[in-house]
Amino acid sequence: MATEVLWWIFAGGIVGASLGVVFSGSVIHSAIFLILSLCGVGAMYALLMVEFLALVQFLIYGGAVTVLILLALKLTRMGSGEKINGRQAPVGAAVALALMAVLISVAVRTSWPGDVSDRPANIAMDLISQKLFLDFGAPFVIASVLLLVALVGAIILARQEDE
Amino acid sequence: MVPLENYLVLSAILFSLGVYGVLARRNAVLILMSVELMLNAVSLNFIAFSVYLDPDRILGAIFAVFVITVAAAEVGLALAIVIRLFRNRATSNVDEAAILKW
Numbered sequence: 001m002a003t004e005v006l007w008w009i010f011a012g013g014i015v016g017a018s019l020g021v022v023f024s025g026s027v028i029h030s031a032i033f034l035i036l037s038l039c040g041v042g043a044m045y046a047l048l049m050v051e052f053l054a055l056v057q058f059l060i061y062g063g064a065v066t067v068l069i070l071l072a073l074k075l076t077r078m079g080s081g082e083k084i085n086g087r088q089a090p091v092g093a094a095v096a097l098a099l100m101a102v103l104i105s106v107a108v109r110t111s112w113p114g115d116v117s118d119r120p121a122n123i124a125m126d127l128i129s130q131k132l133f134l135d136f137g138a139p140f141v142i143a144s145v146l147l148l149v150a151l152v153g154a155i156i157l158a159r160q161e162d163e
Numbered sequence: 164m165v166p167l168e169n170y171l172v173l174s175a176i177l178f179s180l181g182v183y184g185v186l187a188r189r190n191a192v193l194i195l196m197s198v199e200l201m202l203n204a205v206s207l208n209f210i211a212f213s214v215y216l217d218p219d220r221i222l223g224a225i226f227a228v229f230v231i232t233v234a235a236a237e238v239g240l241a242l243a244i245v246i247r248l249f250r251n252r253a254t255s256n257v258d259e260a261a262i263l264k265w
Contacts, residue, residue, distance in 0.1 A: 092186025107171035
């Protein structure tokens with residue numbers, strides 16, 4: 001019961017913050033709403049009892065990604081009189097609404113196999129680490145190489161060239 | 164307990180808001196933030212499915228780890244490109260950077 005109340009509070013918070021991200025008129029306000037929304041999703045992972053991913057979500061999204069985004073916003077300061085939405089915004093809203101209707105109807109109408117209203121099982125940290133290192137060792141190493149390449153590439157792209 | 168459909172509907176709403184943001188916004192950083200919303204909706208779906216339908220193999224949770232990794236790499240690169248664009252063209256609006264040459 002308490003879990004359900006918490007779930008609805010967090011779900012409302014996530015949807016409200018996401019509305020703030022896409023509808024707020026100020027870029028900085030959007031970024032701060034984004035932090036709220038990402039932390040709300042982290043709380044959802046905690047409610048699903050996947051501790052490892054909840055921690056990763058808070059650290060990487062709540063910390064690193066939003067700091068990067070705020071930094072980029074500061075570095076690319078826009079004039080105050082600029083329009084924040086393009087002319088195509090009403091079409092985008094129509095597409096998004098249609099997509100939402102389709103996705104929700106699919107999610108509600110499909111009869112999922114298994115007992116989907118049962119209490120979810122805890123996905124413990126040691127289970128995830130066993131899976132990650134024993135069964136998914138090669139993808140894990142490739143992902144680390146990807147991160148390294150992205151890091152070097154970002155530095156090369158953003159470097160100041162004094163010629 | 165909360166049924167699986169609640170998570171699916173929540174992530175559908177998140178994803179659609181992200182789609183609207185990508186289609187409607189002009190600033191490249193705002194578009195990137197909307198992409199982050201969509202990626203989060205996808206991870207939430209993966210994890211909800213793995214908790215409810217696949218608690219033994221937890222492939223969804225593993226996949227969410229990789230989604231987060233790729234999202235972090237993508238954010239770093241995309242912001243470097245945006246800063247580069249701003250330095251060269253003094254704008255970060257995608258509709259003002261529509262020609263494919265400098």
